[in-house]
Amino acid sequence: MKYNYKRITLLSGHYGSGKTNIAVNMAFDLKKNFHNVTIADLDIVNPYFRTKDSQTELEQSGIKLICSEYANSNVDIPALPQEMYSVIDDKSQRAVIDIGGDDRGALALGRYSKGIIEENDYDMLFVINCYRPLTCDVQTTLEVMREIENAGRIKFTGIVNNSNLGEETTADDILDSLDYASDISKATRLPIVATCVKEELFDVLSERISNLFALKLQKKII
């Protein structure tokens, strides 16, 4: 993706907006240009779908994974990984941080936001999907956004349009979402840094949408 990654890229949004999948894809994208890449799972809300699901692929690519040692286990408690501070302190690495859904998920970020803001080499990206019923219009999406900013004690710097209908997504579904994304961009005065599509749609849409980001789906479909 043609995107000038800051040292830390934070991904947040409504739960189910696709943060984890984008975070994993961005880590692979970063690895193409940087040696020392870390992905950190700061999700304290969802015990089911986690960055850890992609552990094998990440480790094979030499990407460091930081996540709660309880992720994907039956220990249903909101534990934070102790190594998390190394992402803030060790400035030799590039990092992607996957934050849990909604304001409740972003609460965990508040623990670290001071250090991130002081260093001032980060992007805080808001992941949106107009096909999710609780963020289907501009107003409700902006409400979710404000709640996350308040809970995470950090402001968004950009928007990632990840509007999709899962496996059924068509090129038209993506094109139909552009107005929604642009309205949110105007209302917040934040740039749309990427529009995400599944790999199959990339060629069809690459000439019509700038900053298109092809996503490999990390999750197993049953």
Place this chain on the structure above:
Amino acid sequence: MSDKVLMKGNEAIAEAAIIAGCRHYFGYPITPQTEIAAYMAKRMPKIGGTFLQAESEIAAINMVYGVASTGKRVMTSSSSPGISLKGEGLSYLAGADLPSLVINVQRGGPGLGGIQPSQSDYFQATKGAAHGDFRMIVLAPSSVQEMADMTVKGFELADKYRMTAMVLADGTMGQMMEPVSLDYKIGEPIEKPWATTGTKMERPHNIVNSLFLEPDELEKSNFARYDRYKTIEENECMYEEYMMDDAEICVTAFGIAARVSKNAINEARKQGIKVGLIRPITLWPFPKAPYIKATEKVKEIISVELSMGQMIEDVRLASECKVPVSLCNRVGGMIPSPEQVLDAIKNAAKGGNK
């Protein structure tokens, strides 16, 4: 814009309930169904409904009893250990002939068990939710679309037969995301002349109660209830048959296990094995007809379950033990892989699973 939305199974249940006219939800958080409550908490205040986080599952089911007595559509949801706590209330709802919808997004057990998916509450849902002679209509969705469809259907059936309907899902169904269409035509709610809505001094007062002072009256109410159950068994069975026409081996599974089984069946068909699927959609009433029909031509039935073998007992009864019925299962939060099911199919083709 597409007429579909991308939803988690849990969200689809919540939104479908609202579309079906449910304006009262009572619950208590438990993984992996918490998104139902979270969704209701966001939506209900915006549409003049009631979302209430009760102090326990027991409190929540008794709040359901209260609203159901007034004839309004009402719902609660939980996961396995929480459903056990609701047991007493489920029996009282049955005894008072009250319609309600209860969602169980199952997790591994017994005891506190784990938070990963399971189907080990089949016995509880279909046979023994609590004390006394009673049944619940049990609906088993196997896609996010069906999570929504069965929620709407559950409300309709509950009202029609004055009883509890349960949507029996599992953690994977609750958490997975798929596109859904929520374009339902909801009919006018049926008359509920028994509801306790105030007499306005214009009619005799209604009583909602499960206590009978005379045993012969209690017996009469049980007989009447079971007459209704008989009608349901005759009219409301739902199931799907997949590639059963020429099948020599029959796989049977519901919910998430049916999805895995379909993948395995598709692979087995590629390898030339004639295998099909019977997927019960209602677990009570259990659809007996397709099984007895299958015994005429299949040599083995494989029951794929996320339990130690619960539905298999109904499969044996329905097939009258005319062919061997074997179990292919994982438990404790684990899901059978398509490869595991495929191996069971191959064994059946070679001469039979032990």
